[in-house]
Amino acid sequence: MRTVFRPFWSYDLPGTEAWLADMAGKGWRVEEWSLLLRRFTFRQAEPIRLTYQLAYHSAKLSSMSPYLAAEGWSKRLQQGKWSLYENDRLPSQISAYPSRKDVLRRNRIISYLFMGILVYLLLIALIPLLVLGLTFNQGTPVRIQPSPLWTVTWTAAAGALALLVLAIYSIVKLRAASKVFLLNHQNLKKPPGPQKPAGTTMARMKPSWMYAPDRLEQWLEDKEKHGWNLYKVGFGGTLFHFSKGSPRRMTYHADYQVIADEGYFELHQEAGWTRLYSSPFSLQKWTLWSREEQNAAEQQEIYSDPVHRLKQARKIAISYTLLFLPMILLYSLNLSAFIDSMLRDGITASQAWNTSIMFLSILLFGSFAGRTWLYYRRLKQQ
Structure with missing residues (x-):
C-alpha cells in the first residue's frame, strides 16, 4: 500500500485525474481516499491504462446512469458529494462523460x-x-513606537x-x-477576436460604467445612430473601440451574473444576441450583448420581463453595497481616529494627508455603491 498527501487536489481536477491515470499506468491503483485528510491510498497491481473523472454532485447519488455504464464507466470511489469514475477504454472511444455542471x-x-x-x-x-x-x-x-504587541502584529x-x-x-x-x-x-465558445476595420477609428474610455449600465447602453446606442460602430471592447471592459461607418439601429445590454452557467451564453446567442465582451473576473461577471434591429418595432430587450430586469438591478446594487460597505466602515473608523488625533495633538502635514485620503476613499466607494442604487431607482420609476 502507498499513501500520498495531495492538499489541493480538488482545485486542479484535470491534473488530479491525469495523476491518477499515470499512477495506474505505473501499477498503482487507487484503493481509497480521505477527503478530510487530503490523502489517496494506492495498492500495487498490474499496470493498466485507465481514464479517470472526478464528479461533484449537489445531492449525493448512490447509483450511476445506465448511459454512462454503457460507455464503460464504473464508480471507483465515493465520499460525500464527490465521486471518482474510471474507464478502461481509450479516450477516443468514449463519447459520454459524467456531468461537470x-x-x-x-x-x-x-x-x-x-x-x-x-x-x-x-x-x-x-x-x-x-x-x-x-x-x-x-x-x-x-517614528516607530515600541509595543509589547508587535508579536501579534x-x-x-x-x-x-x-x-x-x-x-x-x-x-x-x-x-x-x-x-x-x-x-x-464545448459549452462555452469564445467569440473570434475582432479585426481592426479600415478607415477612421476612435477609442473612448468608460472606467466605471458597471455602476450605471443603463447609461452605457444609451451611450453606445447613440454612438451607433451617429455612425460610430462599436467593433471591440478591451482593457478590462472599459475601453470601447469604434469605427466610422453607417448609422445602425443597435440594442445594447450590459448583463450582470454572479454565476453564469455554461448554458447562459448559448441561450442568448440562439436568440440573436452577439457577445461583445465578458469580464474574466469571478467577482464582477459582466457580459455586454448587442443586437441589430431593422426597425424600431423590432427593438427588443434581452429580458422581456421588466420585473426580471428590476431584480437584476437590485442584485447589482446589493452586490456592490456588500463589497464596498466594509471598506467604507473601516475607513470611517480610521477617519474618526485621525480627526480625534488632530483635535488632541494639533494638525500636522502627515495627519492632513491621511485624513484627506481616508475622506476621499469614503466618498469614492460610497459613490460607487450609491450609483448602483440610483440605477435601480431609474428602472423602478420606468
Whole structure:
C-alpha cells in the first residue's frame, strides 16, 4: 500500500485525474481516499491504462446512469458529494462523460469567495501603503513606537500574507480547471477576436460604467445612430473601440451574473444576441450583448420581463453595497481616529494627508455603491 498527501487536489481536477491515470499506468491503483485528510491510498497491481473523472454532485447519488455504464464507466470511489469514475477504454472511444455542471458551479462559488478575500486584503493594505509613501515623499520623519504587541502584529501580517497567497493560488487553479472543462465539452465558445476595420477609428474610455449600465447602453446606442460602430471592447471592459461607418439601429445590454452557467451564453446567442465582451473576473461577471434591429418595432430587450430586469438591478446594487460597505466602515473608523488625533495633538502635514485620503476613499466607494442604487431607482420609476 502507498499513501500520498495531495492538499489541493480538488482545485486542479484535470491534473488530479491525469495523476491518477499515470499512477495506474505505473501499477498503482487507487484503493481509497480521505477527503478530510487530503490523502489517496494506492495498492500495487498490474499496470493498466485507465481514464479517470472526478464528479461533484449537489445531492449525493448512490447509483450511476445506465448511459454512462454503457460507455464503460464504473464508480471507483465515493465520499460525500464527490465521486471518482474510471474507464478502461481509450479516450477516443468514449463519447459520454459524467456531468461537470456541479463542479463548475462549485468552482465559481469558491472563486467568488477567494476573489472577495483578495480584493478586501488588497484594499485594506492599499491605503496604509499609500499614506506611508506620501509621508516618505514629504520627508516627514517616521517614528516607530515600541509595543509589547508587535508579536501579534507580525503574526497577523504573516497570516494575512499566507491568506493572500492562498487566494491567488486558488483563483488561478480553479479558473484554469473550469476553462479546461468548458473547452473540452464545448459549452462555452469564445467569440473570434475582432479585426481592426479600415478607415477612421476612435477609442473612448468608460472606467466605471458597471455602476450605471443603463447609461452605457444609451451611450453606445447613440454612438451607433451617429455612425460610430462599436467593433471591440478591451482593457478590462472599459475601453470601447469604434469605427466610422453607417448609422445602425443597435440594442445594447450590459448583463450582470454572479454565476453564469455554461448554458447562459448559448441561450442568448440562439436568440440573436452577439457577445461583445465578458469580464474574466469571478467577482464582477459582466457580459455586454448587442443586437441589430431593422426597425424600431423590432427593438427588443434581452429580458422581456421588466420585473426580471428590476431584480437584476437590485442584485447589482446589493452586490456592490456588500463589497464596498466594509471598506467604507473601516475607513470611517480610521477617519474618526485621525480627526480625534488632530483635535488632541494639533494638525500636522502627515495627519492632513491621511485624513484627506481616508475622506476621499469614503466618498469614492460610497459613490460607487450609491450609483448602483440610483440605477435601480431609474428602472423602478420606468
